[in-house]
Amino acid sequence: MGKAQDCGGLDNEISTMSSTEKISIPTGPYVRHILICADQTKPKCASRESTVVSWNYLKRRLDELNIGSGEGCVYRSKVNCLRVCGKGPIAVVYPEGVWYHSVTPELAERILQEHVLGGKIVEEFVFARNPLSVDI
Ligand code: FES
Secondary structure: OOOOOOOOOOOOOHHHOOOOOOOOOOOOOOOEEEEEEOOOOOOOOOOHHHHHHHHHHHHHHHHHOOOOOOOOOEEEEEEOOOOOOOOOOOEEEEOOOEEEOOOOHHHHHHHHHHHHHOOOOOHHHEEEEOOOOOOO
16 A cells, blocks of 8 residues: 555555455645545536546646645545535645635635635635544
């Protein structure tokens, strides 16, 4: 499992492991995890094409901002559906559990600059919140 400590790489890690390999959750020093609905099997919240554009933008910008790996990095995961299925692309940022709608590349940039780097949630695109508990 070569990418366990690499913040960007949760894609396909588990599916490629044999049953004898040790499983380790990437508990590196990440500060946030962004999940975005993209490249869906059944695109409902937005077109597949538009979600892929946002996903690719997010991946590229995390690397360009040098926050895609290393201490204090930001995990990113592409998910098939976040069960909202409207006003997409939909994204959620943990640990705050802030849910964003209409995540175009422009909004993805604002989420990175304002929320992730600046600590200020982009309120006008938030439609729900469910923060993680600290007692895990
Ligand atoms: S298809 Fe995007 S949230 Fe369901």
